[in-house]
Amino acid sequence: MKQLSDVQVTIVGLGLMGGSLAGALRGKCRRVVGVTRRTEPIDIALGRGFIDWGTTDMAEGVHEADVVILATPVRVILRQMHEIAPFLPEGCLLMDLGSTKGRVVTEMEQLPNHVQPLGGHPMCGKEKSGIEAADPALYRGCTFILSPLKRTSQEALALGRALAEAVGANPLVIEPERQDYIVAAVSHLPYLLACALVATADATVSADPAAWEVVATGYRSTSRLAGSDVTMMIDILLTNREEVLKALDTYQARLRELIRLLETADEEKMQAVLGVIRETRRKMYPASQQVIE
Amino acid sequence: MKQLSDVQVTIVGLGLMGGSLAGALRGKCRRVVGVTRRTEPIDIALGRGFIDWGTTDMAEGVHEADVVILATPVRVILRQMHEIAPFLPEGCLLMDLGSTKGRVVTEMEQLPNHVQPLGGHPMCGKEKSGIEAADPALYRGCTFILSPLKRTSQEALALGRALAEAVGANPLVIEPERQDYIVAAVSHLPYLLACALVATADATVSADPAAWEVVATGYRSTSRLAGSDVTMMIDILLTNREEVLKALDTYQARLRELIRLLETADEEKMQAVLGVIRETRRKMYPASQQVIE
Numbered sequence: 142m143k144q145l146s147d148v149q150v151t152i153v154g155l156g157l158m159g160g161s162l163a164g165a166l167r168g169k170c171r172r173v174v175g176v177t178r179r180t181e182p183i184d185i186a187l188g189r190g191f192i193d194w195g196t197t198d199m200a201e202g203v204h205e206a207d208v209v210i211l212a213t214p215v216r217v218i219l220r221q222m223h224e225i226a227p228f229l230p231e232g233c234l235l236m237d238l239g240s241t242k243g244r245v246v247t248e249m250e251q252l253p254n255h256v257q258p259l260g261g262h263p264m265c266g267k268e269k270s271g272i273e274a275a276d277p278a279l280y281r282g283c284t285f286i287l288s289p290l291k292r293t294s295q296e297a298l299a300l301g302r303a304l305a306e307a308v309g310a311n312p313l314v315i316e317p318e319r320q321d322y323i324v325a326a327v328s329h330l331p332y333l334l335a336c337a338l339v340a341t342a343d344a345t346v347s348a349d350p351a352a353w354e355v356v357a358t359g360y361r362s363t364s365r366l367a368g369s370d371v372t373m374m375i376d377i378l379l380t381n382r383e384e385v386l387k388a389l390d391t392y393q394a395r396l397r398e399l400i401r402l403l404e405t406a407d408e409e410k411m412q413a414v415l416g417v418i419r420e421t422r423r424k425m426y427p428a429s430q431q432v433i434e
Numbered sequence: 435m436k437q438l439s440d441v442q443v444t445i446v447g448l449g450l451m452g453g454s455l456a457g458a459l460r461g462k463c464r465r466v467v468g469v470t471r472r473t474e475p476i477d478i479a480l481g482r483g484f485i486d487w488g489t490t491d492m493a494e495g496v497h498e499a500d501v502v503i504l505a506t507p508v509r510v511i512l513r514q515m516h517e518i519a520p521f522l523p524e525g526c527l528l529m530d531l532g533s534t535k536g537r538v539v540t541e542m543e544q545l546p547n548h549v550q551p552l553g554g555h556p557m558c559g560k561e562k563s564g565i566e567a568a569d570p571a572l573y574r575g576c577t578f579i580l581s582p583l584k585r586t587s588q589e590a591l592a593l594g595r596a597l598a599e600a601v602g603a604n605p606l607v608i609e610p611e612r613q614d615y616i617v618a619a620v621s622h623l624p625y626l627l628a629c630a631l632v633a634t635a636d637a638t639v640s641a642d643p644a645a646w647e648v649v650a651t652g653y654r655s656t657s658r659l660a661g662s663d664v665t666m667m668i669d670i671l672l673t674n675r676e677e678v679l680k681a682l683d684t685y686q687a688r689l690r691e692l693i694r695l696l697e698t699a700d701e702e703k704m705q706a707v708l709g710v711i712r713e714t715r716r717k718m719y720p721a722s723q724q725v726i727e
Contacts, residue, residue, distance in 0.1 A: 264650040284647045313647050320648070326639045327649045331656035333696075334627050336711045337689040343714045344684055346619045353718060354577045354606050355613070356620050357557040359662075362655040363624035367715040369652075371708045378696055378704075389693055391638055393686075396630040400682055403626075403671055411671075415664045418629045421636045422660040425646060 143296065145170050145303045148207035153199070153221065155182040155191075157267060158238050159212025160275030164191035165308035167277075176202035182272045191275065200228040208234045208300065210261070214376040215239040219248050226252050234297045236261045236304075240324065240373075241381040242288045242317035249290055257297035260288030260317055262324075263310055268368040281309035288317045325384035330392060332374055333385070335366040435589050438463050438596045441500035446492070446514065448475040448484075450560060450663075451531050452505025453568030457484035458601035460570075469495035475565045484568065493521040501527045501593065503554070507669040508532040512541050519545050527590045529554045529597075533617065533666075534674040535581045535610035542583055550590035553581030553610055555617075556603055561661040574602035581610045618677035623685060625667055626678070628659040 149172040152159045159175070163186060167173045175186050175195035183195030196202045203209050203225050211218045218237045229235065234257045239245050242260045249258035265283035267274055285305035289298045298314075305312040315323075342360070346352040378385055402411045442465040445452045452468070456479060460466045468479050468488035476488030489495045496502050496518050504511045511530045522528065527550045532538050535553045542551035558576035560567055578598035582591045591607075598605040608616075635653070639645040671678055695704045 264648055266650070266652075283650075286648065311647070313644065315644050315648075319642065319644065323639045323642060323645050323648050326635050327645060327653040330634065331631060331652050333689070333692050334631060335656055336708060337685055337692055338624060338627060339711050339715045339718075340688040340691075341623065341681060341685040342619050342718075343711075344688065345681065346616045347714075349612065349616060351606065351608050351612065352616045352620060354604070355557055355579065355608075355616050356718070357559070357576075359559075359624050359659045360620040361719065362658045363628055364715055364718075365655045366652045367711050368719075369712070371705060371712050374708065375701060375704050379699055379701065382696060382699065386693070386696060388634060388638065389689075389696075392630055392634040393689070395633040395637065396626070396682075396686070398633075399626050399630055400679070403675060403679060403682075406672055406675065408668060408672065411668050412664060415629060415667065418632050418636075418660050419662070419664050421640070422628075422632045422657055425632075425635075425649070425657075426654065426661075 143207060143300055145300065145307055147171055148300070149174060149205055150208045150210065150304070151176060151203050151206035152192075152210045152212055153202070153225070154212035155186050155195075155272050155275075156212065157270045157272070157274050157279070158263070159210070160186055160191055160272040161277060161279035162210065162212060162238070162308060164189065164275060164277030165280055166304070167191055167193070169307045174202055174206065185272045189275070191277070199225055204228045204230065206230070206233055208236065208304065211235070211237040211239075214373060215241055215245060215380040216376055218245055222248060222252060222258075226256055229256050231255045232257060234259060234300050236301055238263060239380075240328070240377045241321055242286070243321045244380050246288055246290060246317040250292075257294055258290055259293050259297055259301045260290075261301065262286040262288075262320060263305070266369075268365070268370075270370040270373065278309070283310050285310035285312050286320050287312050287314050288320060289314065321381050321384050325381055325388045329377060329381060329385045330388040332366045332369055333389065334392070335364045339364050339367040436500060436593055438593065438600055440464055441593070442467060442498055443501045443503065443597070444469060444496050444499035445485075445503045445505055446495070446518070447505035448479050448488075448565050448568075449505065450563045450565075450567050450572070451556070452503070453479055453484055453565040454570060454572035455503065455505060455531070455601060457482065457568060457570030458573055459597070460484055460486070462600045467495055467499065478565045482568070484570070492518055497521045497523065499523070499526055501529065501597065504528070504530040504532075507666060508534055508538060508673040509669055511538055515541060515545060515551075519549055522549050524548045525550060527552060527593050529594055531556060532673075533621070533670045534614055535579070536614045537673050539581055539583060539610040543585075550587055551583055552586050552590055552594045553583075554594065555579040555581075555613060556598070557621075559662075561658070561663075563663040563666065571602070576603050578603035578605050579613050580605050580607050581613060582607065614674050614677050618674055618681045622670060622674060622678045623681040625659045625662055626682065627685070628657045632657050632660040
């Protein structure tokens with residue numbers, strides 16, 4: 142079985158995710174190679190010591206790789222995997238870092254037999270994007286979802302796990318549909334709520350200069366995700382549309398229940414409903430973790 | 435004009451807000467007195483050095499005060515101000531820390547002439563409540579809204595300002611209706627969104643043990659306010675019901691617009707709308723502040 146320390150890892154796309162992963166892997170495997178469309182990210186990645194070598198030539202970048210990681214938007218991944226497959230050596234592990242897994246894994250089924258495909262989704266990020274925002278510590282402590290296919294060998298999965306652990310993440314194997322269902326509710330839905338909140342503030346109080354002096358930390362937290370990279374989020378939303386729309390349906394129903402309670406000023410029921418919600422949130426985050434909020 | 439250093443400040447209610455204020459004021463004025471229903475918070479406040487003296491007897495606690503601060507829930511404030519008014523010395527400044535100001539200030543109009551009323555609302559807090567969670571640093575850097583009445587003297591307002599500044603806050607004078615309109619959108623609305631999000635996660639993915647391993651920092655931020663003290667939030671929501679319901683109306687409309695864009699997969703329009711929202715959020719929080727998110 143291949144050891145991570147012996148392999149060449151080629152990362153396609155040196156944005157926030159790819160650049161951070163390169164920096165975290167450098168020195169932990171034989172060679173880290175970066176492939177991008179433009180030369181600028183390569184120069185920055187070389188300057189920051191994130192990669193051993195970089196190229197804008199896809200075939201050249203991947204033909205000696207033991208592991209190739211697609212760190213591009215989901216809809217680019219869907220196309221790119223087929224473009225690079227002919228250049229991959231026998232048994233090469235092909236992973237991605239896309240935030241939705243259903244379509245990626247379905248597409249991976251079509252890859253030629255010499256490729257070992259593995260869906261990947263590290264649950265980390267930042268509001269800033271690009272190689273400038275990259276940080277080798279980004280993956281530390283985060284959950285790194287792995288979605289193997291039936292055809293994925295145990296060795297390939299083990300190498301994927303080793304890679305996730307090498308960058309400080311906790312690998313978690315989940316089926317693609319289950320991951321898409323979960324992240325719709327805990328990641329994509331919160332983004333849209335934050336956006337609607339910012340749009341509401343913008344449409345109402347933001348004209349009052351006092352509004353921004355009054356803003357408390359609560360608004361800041363609740364609206365944080367609205368600062369996410371738009372192109373990335375659209376890619377995610379459109380490749381997980383059905384699950385996100387279902388989550389939005391449930392959310393709207395829950396919100397309408399809260400509104401009804403407020404309209405009727407049913408204090409006893411409010412106490413019960415909001416009390417259960419508070420307890421639910423507290424159980425999600427044990428006391429030891431609450432300090433860093 | 436009275437100097438803050440010469441006055442006795444009596445704080446009614448030694449929970450998170452009152453206890454923290456007491457601790458922040460101690461040593462900056464002649465004497466800090468705490469009044470509570472039960473003796474336990476007094477013992478804790480004395481033990482932590484937050485007050486010079488405490489009592490469960492309201493009349494005894496306020497009759498020598500130059501400043502009395504009601505740090506109780508809004509609907510308790512509405513009643514309490516009338517109960518204590520007869521015991522207040524001539525010219526005593528009576529402030530509150532309630533999160534909604536319309537009803538408080540209207541009620542303050544009815545106070546006898548020997549009282550100097552001033553609405554107050556410090557824009558800070560924590561998810562934890564009670565004297566145990568109190569922290570003299572709580573007010574540092576926060577906006578402290580002051581809503582004077584027509585009858586409030588310039589001296590009384592100046593003393594209120596001095597008090598806010600003494601605890602490290604930035605005083606901001608706003609009319610009560612304007613403050614209620616603003617906080618509905620930037621504080622009370624975010625609380626309800628966070629609650630609906632937690633309820634959604636609870637009704638859908640939370641049965642899957644993987645869900646909580648997958649939860650990213652985004653969900654954590656967006657849902658944070660759902661951990662707020664329920665009794666306090668109900669008090670706030672019910673005393674600012676009309677403004678909160680109006681903000682919810684606008685919010686639901688904005689959310690429906692986003693849902694429609696996703697349903698029709700109108701990528702160009704999504705890019706435009708979400709791009710404007712992202713820019714709006716970025717302008718609210720200059721780059722220098724984004725690190726601490």
